[in-house]
Amino acid sequence: MRTRTRTVQVPGTHTINGQTMPVIREQQIVEPVPPRDWDVLATRAAVTVIVVLTTFSVVWSTVSIARLLGGGWAATLAAATFDAAWIVTGVIAYLVRHQPDRRAVVDRGGWALVAVTVIALGVEGWRTSGLAAACAGAAVSLIAKGLWWMFDRATRAPLSSDDRQWLAGRRSQLGAQRALLAMQRQVAREQAQVAELAGSTPPDPDRPRGSTQVDLDPPQVDPTPALESTPTQPSPAPTAQVTAPQVDPRSTRQVDPTPAPGRPELHAVPDQVDPADLDRARAVVAALRRDQIAPSTEQIRRRMGIGRDRARACWLAIQADEADPARRTA
Template identity: 35%
Template sequence: MKTRTVTRHRWEPHTVDGETELVRVAYDVEVPLPPRDWDQLVRTAVTAGACLLVTVSVIWSTASIGDLLAIVVVSAAAYGAAVAFDTAWIMCMAVEWLCRYDPPRARTARRAGHVALLLAMGAVFAHGYIADQMVIGAVGALVSALAKGAWTIATSVHARPLDERTQQWVAKRRAKIDGQRAMIPVRRDLLRSQALIAAERAALAGPDSSPDADPDESGQSAARPDEDDQPVPSGPMTVKDAVRTALDSGISDPDRVLAYVRKVADANAKAETVATYIRRAKLAG
């Protein structure tokens, strides 16, 4: 049985001048060597081969399509645009891999990748046709097809298909979590909108709109009292009017007067302000 050497550490006492301390000491042990995972090696080789073919395809398509487009545009723009042909179907393959547990979305990416691949192959063949080298154009177009096929096979090696019931469970869980993630920017946008509305209202109200700026110009409210023993307001009123209405209705308790004022006139009315109006009303009466 094959083994391999592994370095480990342990604490051992070490004494110097009669004083002992624990020190960390390294030592080697032989452990069994696990058997080689040939399946993983083959998967890695397949993936590396697919990446190599994709790289060759991108280089060949870029050179071919770039030379074709350079007939009418500058070379830099032509070769830059040529990269888009193979990049399109490569991106679709990547999306297909990410959506491998979401069949509808993966199917859309797969179809888009096939369309992008056909366009790239057509452009390569068109280059051979323009150069009067149709055979070379056809063979060159197959390079992209081979790369696409190799990558599809490599993807199938790594894929782990789910049964129908598990697939439905994954879809429901993903939909729930995706909904929660989608609400993050929605809530952020709503909070931002509310802040803007509040800021605009504060700016339009002006500095003199505070209910404490002047007892005679307090905020107004059309709310109606719930208690039957309180007078029904006839319309918007100030704190002063609310105090007078409460006293005329037989409410003499300062706390009840304050509660009535806050209900029909100003929810933020101060007790001191109400008490002042009560004293003035009693002196005037």
């Protein structure tokens, strides 16, 4: 038995003055040489020869068919398609080598493409050099395809009928799992999109695009004012000249330009308040108070589905209406 010496690295430890450190030592080992695998060598040699002959076939077919097509770079590219097509079918046949039904379809397609190449080479040889050249030239691609076919038949693993049925059943199970995974990925993507859309809030139609202003609710006004300790006497009418405010003619709410005696200005109530919005806002405020929820601009906006500016105007108008009778009573 033949042997060979090989150097290997072995981990170990080395101690000096009581200090131990890890080290790597080299060690020579003798091992038997395995016998030469002639099957593997023969397979490599056969594959190498077939690849070289296939390369010659591709070159010959490309040059001949390009000459048949009139020459030029475009004709050369088109001619290379003939042999490249049946070579690709050989690769596909190897991928489906354990699936007889699919393999049969691929094999028929490969032989059909080889027949097309052989016909094209025969026509080109008949035109240039006669029948003998046509037959010899057409046989080049046929020989290359035949070598690959015989190599596949010789190296293909034989399977019994039971083995093929078991393999087909197992492949069906794996295919079902792969299809299920693809469907689950698709459903996960759709659920993520739905969650993203559900989590987003609709934009405010009354706010200008690109605005970053933050709306704050106005301070809550106690509808029941504190009673004064002394009775209030009506104050004389002011003698100062008061300029009437500018009233929008489109406004439906009339503003008294002259302040009443003893009634200070409470809030700057907006001039334009839609009566329909104001009625709905009063109903919303009443419902919030029944539910023991503090009314605010945001609560009115959410329940009415309007913009913040319209909700704020309604809330200020309601506060002013609730505060005025209390002031007169006081």
